[in-house]
Amino acid sequence: MTTSALEESLSRRLTRLDSQLKIEYELIGHRVSWLLVSNSFLFGAFVVGLNNASLNGGIQKLIHILILAIPVIGLASSVLVALAVRAAHEVVSEFKVVRDRVEEEAHRAFSYERLGVHIKSWPHIVGNWPPMLLPPLFAVVWARVLYEVVG
Secondary structure, three states, X not given: OOHHHHHHHHHHHHHHHHHHHHHHHHHHHHHHHHHHHHHHHHHHHXXXXXXXXXXXXXXXXXXXXXXXXXXXXXXXXXXXXXXXXXXXXXXXXXXXXXXXXXXXXXXXXXXXXXXXXXXXXXXXXXXXXXXXXXXXXXXXXXXXXXXXXXX
């Protein structure tokens, strides 16, 4: 392979890898944003339900069903988002290992600057705490709420 063909090949591979990483991080961001927004609505609905639990009439049974259903929905959505975020981070890890290898090859061959954040670096690890920790935290809170509701 000629020098220019090798450089073009490395550049295309880096572009594709960076594009895939961007997609995975956007998916993580969307999942966590959705979880935060949906949980705010669920917590609000739960509190309103608790405040109206003593109402008389036909709606009381529905309110009691909702008081049970809302924590179940909150727990299930939190667990599912936690699993989805974890899966996305696995994909990111695989792509970053490949990208680090390609960047190293491009650096050796053409003195390309290494731009990627290494997977074991402090900024990468700490920067991923919110999407990794918030979904399980919500799951624990909803599990506790469900425990209190069921009694």
